[in-house]
Amino acid sequence: VPELPEVEAVCRRLHEWAAGRTIVAARFTRPQTTRPTSPRTFARRLAGRQIDRVHRRAKNVLLALTGDLTLRIHLRMTGNLWVDDPANRPSTARAWFTLDDGREIVFDDPRLLGRMEILDAGRASALDQELGLEPLSDAFTPAWLAERAQRSRKPAKVFLLDQSIVVGLGNIWAAEALFAARVAPAAPANSLKPRQIRHLHAAIQEILARAVKSAYEQYRAPGQTLESEGYGVAVYNREGLPCLRCRTAIARVAQAGRSTYFCPRCQR
């Protein structure tokens, strides 16, 4: 479900739907959803707080609450968030926060991998520090990317997935960026030429900007599934199918325990 574009779309919609509302009560169905405290303690800390705004940092959904607290929600693989009438809550909902207007924020998470945590101001800024650069920020420049790549021997794909360097890229968009830039996923980051770095940088920004737009427009209604494969995927999940540039069969290899799709002819 969510890489940067989908998380961004969720945050914007949640902001539209819930900013200014107050959380009246919070319910959880599983103890592992809340970290590090129990659902009970967690719910007690949330009750009565107003949601000032909802924004994104890396793949985290951040709800800024009154009293200088931040609710951090990580959707992991299958999480989703929306605001709706309690009557429409799905059976896979793992948490819901009743709002002062009778609607509720629903945290849907079939695979139970998602996590949430309450941060005080200090921890919120510490988290911000630990995370890498936002790829759509002005600070993310070709020179900066080149400098970081220089210091890493990781394969390019693994380098792009590392959230302490650049945030927001996941398995789909990392593969897409490498394909667009014609960079081999196994090439060590420090072996990339300046020209390849420039292409990679441009590809990351273009691809993500376009995907954010599509994801936001697509995520209009509460409870909709987040589908990134629908918009502009050129290599991901296309093993054996012809490369869109040269017709060579797309290959799949495992890197860091995950599938990487690439064109063995145009990416090297």
Add this chain to the structure above:
DNA sequence: CTGCCCCTGTAA
């Protein structure tokens, strides 16, 4: 660095 784990769902 890779491998395993957290979980459930779906498809081959």
Add this chain to the structure above:
DNA sequence: TTACAGGGGCAG
């Protein structure tokens, strides 16, 4: 029945 799934934390 097995493999795999858009994430990430941890062990070895």
